[in-house]
Amino acid sequence: MNKFYFCLILLFLSSAINGHEFNPAHLVINEKEDFKYDVTWMYPIRNLGPVSLSLPKDCESNSIEAFQESKYLTEKISMQCTNSIKGKSIFINGLSILNDALVTIKFLNGERFEGLVSLKDSKLTIPKEAQVFPTGYFALGIEHLIGGPDHLLFVFGLLFIVFGWQNLIKTITAFTLAHSITLGLSVFEIVSLPSITIEALIALTIIYLALEISEDKEKNRTPWIMAFAFGLLHGFGFAGALSEIGIANEQLLLSLLFFNIGIEIGQLIMIPIFLIIIWLLQKVKLNFSVTKLSSYAIGGMGSFWLIERVLGIF
Numbered sequence: 156m157n158k159f160y161f162c163l164i165l166l167f168l169s170s171a172i173n174g175h176e177f178n179p180a181h182l183v184i185n186e187k188e189d190f191k192y193d194v195t196w197m198y199p200i201r202n203l204g205p206v207s208l209s210l211p212k213d214c215e216s217n218s219i220e221a222f223q224e225s226k227y228l229t230e231k232i233s234m235q236c237t238n239s240i241k242g243k244s245i246f247i248n249g250l251s252i253l254n255d256a257l258v259t260i261k262f263l264n265g266e267r268f269e270g271l272v273s274l275k276d277s278k279l280t281i282p283k284e285a286q287v288f289p290t291g292y293f294a295l296g297i298e299h300l301i302g303g304p305d306h307l308l309f310v311f312g313l314l315f316i317v318f319g320w321q322n323l324i325k326t327i328t329a330f331t332l333a334h335s336i337t338l339g340l341s342v343f344e345i346v347s348l349p350s351i352t353i354e355a356l357i358a359l360t361i362i363y364l365a366l367e368i369s370e371d372k373e374k375n376r377t378p379w380i381m382a383f384a385f386g387l388l389h390g391f392g393f394a395g396a397l398s399e400i401g402i403a404n405e406q407l408l409l410s411l412l413f414f415n416i417g418i419e420i421g422q423l424i425m426i427p428i429f430l431i432i433i434w435l436l437q438k439v440k441l442n443f444s445v446t447k448l449s450s451y452a453i454g455g456m457g458s459f460w461l462i463e464r465v466l467g468i469f
Contacts (some may be wrong), residue, residue: 178226179295180256182208182247182272186263190239194232197224199254206249211240241283247272255298257291269410271295292410296417299393301425305357305460306389310422311429312364312453315446316378327426329379333386334393335415341394342411351468353391358460360385365454368446393418 180198187193194216198206200223210216214236221230240260247256256272258279269291272279300306313330317323340346367381436445 178254179298180206180247180250180254182245182256182258184234184240184258184260186261189263190236192234192236192240194234196230196232197227198256199226200228206247209246209248210234211236211243211245213237213243214240241281244278244280245272246278248277250274250277255295257295259291271298273298289410289413293413293417293420296414296419297421297424298417299414300418300421303392305354305361305457306392307425308453308456309357309361309364309385309389310425312361312368312449313378313382314426314429314433315368315449316364322378325379326382327422329383330386330389331419331422333383334390334418337387337390338394338415339411341391342407348391350391350395351464353388353395355461355464355468356388357392358457358464360388361457362454362461365450365457368450368453 178199180196182197183195185193185195192214194210196208210232214234216232216234219231219233221228223229245258250256250272251274255274258268258270258272260268260281262268266285267289268281268286269289270279270281271291271294310330313326314323317326337346341348364381364385433445
């Protein structure tokens with residue numbers, strides 16, 4: 156009976172996170188003349204319902220055009236203000252847990268500001284002081300890791316085939332190094348692959364990982380090699396969010412660095428939580444192997460995503 160309930164819980168969890176990707180919205184405001192701005196508002200049409208954008212109150216805005224581009228609906232807006240928008244607020248309502256909004260503002264004097272609007276905090280006040288670092292990409296990196304169920308599931312599965320702290324450090328370091336390499340290659344447009352193909356291949360890595368877990372070998376393991384190889388694919392997946400919404404060319408290296416640091420912080424937040432969950436499950440007296448059933452659940456979710464994403468190609 157315990158086995159039945161455990162499988163039921165895993166089935167519920169897999170259906171709850173089946174296809175929801177982390178696709179951030181992006182609001183770009185460019186000052187072209189004194190107090191005159193070109194606004195580009197991009198938001199994903201798949202995971203969001205009605206989204207309302209409220210620009211500063213003393214500004215007059217007119218929608219110029221709206222069109223769909225890939226997963227995003229893009230709206231071009233012309234905005235005329237009586238004075239600078241510094242110190243004023245922007246509201247974005249209707250976001251979801253997996254869909255924050257990155258706000259990028261470029262001023263006429265070369266200053267720029269980047270911030271993040273979320274479901275919990277729909278208000279963003281533009282600071283009067285100049286921003287030095289693109290911290291918005293740091294928060295976006297954390298949200299992207301925590302909001303990406305396939306990346307999280309892969310990291311969770313890795314913990315089942317790692318034995319000892321030394322191997323854990325090697326494995327996580329290899330995964331980090333690998334996805335950092337392909338993240339950079341993708342953002343700098345040195346290597347470019349279709350995002351939907353990458354998503355399908357990431358699902359395939361999860362299935363392979365589930366097979367590794369089910370074999371239950373405790374000797375001659377080199378999980379860091381697999382973590383590095385598959386981390387290269389996951390790096391392209393991480394780059395997908397940036398490729399869709401765009402990244403500031405003026406601060407490309409800094410934006411990429413802060414985004415990657417955010418991913419690592421998100422990873423470091425989740426790993427102890429996963430280890431505690433695995434430890435608790437192993438301490439509880441159950442009538443079945445937690446490792447075996449976890450491999451089935453991970454493989455099942457990976458298979459579901461693979462089928463869903465392959466069908467999305469056609």
